[in-house]
Each structure stands twice: as structure tokens, then as C-alpha cells.
Amino acid sequence: MSGHGAPDTAPVDCSGLRVAVVAATWHQEVMDGLVAGALRALDAHGVERHETVRVPGSFELPVVASRLARSGYDAVVALGVVIRGGTPHFEYVCAAATDGLSRVALDTGVPVGFGLLTCDTEQQALDRAGLEDSVEDKGYEATQAALLTALALDGLPEPLT
Template sequence: MSGSGAPEITVDGSRGLRVGIVAAQWHAAVMDGLLAGALAALDELGTAEPTVVRVPGAFELPVVAKALADSGHDAVVALGVVIRGGTPHFEYVCAAATDGLTRVALDTGVPVGFGLLTCDNEQQALDRAGVEGSKEDKGREAATAAVATAVALRKVATPGR
């Protein structure tokens, strides 16, 4: 399972951060789980009222992530799922979304939590979606990573914090 070796991330100093979530709509059961996990993590971390924006699919994640970053959010969480089919569509969408989200983070300096599942089948996606019976909760992990990185960036910008 891909989750072996994952670090346990502790985040201090996240209160008051503005966090945006952009979440795709394809594969509703998977997406509902990812979004619920991200929202639960943000609540536990003390980030009040994240902005949640839904988009059609994974391909649309980067442009809305950029808009959230540009509008003053301290961190963005991008959630989506692409399930392999019988055409090269999977590779194109996965690459475009991944490259786009990376570009958003680098171009804006705002961390983007990567919660884009790229799976061979729906069961693999459900196993990672944080729903009942899942082995992993990638929505929670993406939100925690985004907030932890925002806190780290604050420390870099304000030494001694």
C-alpha cells in the first residue's frame, strides 16, 4: 500500500490561516470522502471556514487553485480523482493537472496540498478516499500538508517564529 512510511505531521501555529479547497465533481463517492477528510483536518487544525469551490473535473483544478492563491489564501488544497480507462486520456489529464498544480504553488508561493488521486480503478480510489473501509485518507493528508507548508513558509518569512 502506498501509505507505508508516511510521516506523522504535527502542525503548530495554523490558527488564522485562510485556506481554500478546490474539489472536482467526478466520482462523487470518492470526492465526498476526500472533501470530508480535508474539512475534518482543517477543523482540527483550527483553520476556520475554508473556502470550498467545486469544479467539473481534475483538469479544472489548477486554474481555480491559482485564483484561490491569488485571492489571499495562505494555502490551497486540490482534490480530485482520475481513474484509468482504455485511452491515453488518463495520462494527459493526470500530467496536466499535476503540472498545473505544481506551477500554481511555484508561481504564487502559496502551498498547494496535492489530493489528486490517480488510480487504475475505482476500488483503489475508494481505498484512499477516507470513506468507510478505506485504508488511507488522502483528503486529510493533502489538507494537513498544505497547512503545514504554509506554517513553514511563515517561519521562513519571519525567522524566530
């Protein structure tokens, strides 16, 4: 399972952060688990100022994440799932969403939690969705990564202009 080697990070106080979660709607059961995991992470880290925005699919995550990152949020969490089918569509959507989310983080300086599941099967997605029978909770993990990165950035000097 891909979670092997993951750090065991206890929640820290992130109560001063303002966080946006942008989540796709395809594969409702998986997405409900990912969003619930993100909300659990926000709660565990004391984040009270947060908003969740839903978009049609994973391809739409970067444009909305970009708008949110430019709107004063300290971190953005992007959640989606793409399951391989019989056409190259999988590769195109995965690459576009991944590249777009990376670009959002680099262009804005706002951390983007990467909660985009790219799976060969629906079962793999369910195993990572943070549901009762799941072995991983990628919504929680992506949110925690964004929060901890926001705290790390807060402790760094401002970039030179």
C-alpha cells in the same frame, strides 16, 4: 499500500490561516470522502476561515487553484480523482493537472495540497478516499501538508526582489 512510511503528524494550531479547498465533482463517492477528509483536517488544525469551491473535473483544478492562490489564501488544497480507462486520456489529464498545480504553487508561493488521486481502478480510489472502509485518507493528508507548508513558509524570510 502507498501510505507506508507516512509521517505520524499530530495536528498543530493553524487557526490564523485562511484556506481554500478546490474539489472536482467526478466520482462523487470518492470526492465526498476526500472533501470530508479535508474538512476534518481543517477542523483538527483549528482553521475556521476556509472555503470550498467545486469544479467539474480534475483538469479544471489548476485554473481555480491559481485564482484562489492569488486571492489572499494562505494555502490551497486541490482534490480530484482520475481513474485509468482504455484511452490515453488518463495520462493527459493526470499530467496536465499535476503540472498545473505545481506551477500554481511555484508561481504564487502559496502551498497547494496535492490531493489528486491517480488510480488504475475505482477500488484503489475508494481505498484512499478516507471513507469508513478506506485504508488511507488522502483528503486529510493533502490538507495537512498544505497547512504545515504554509506554517513553514511563514517562518522563512521574505524573498528578495
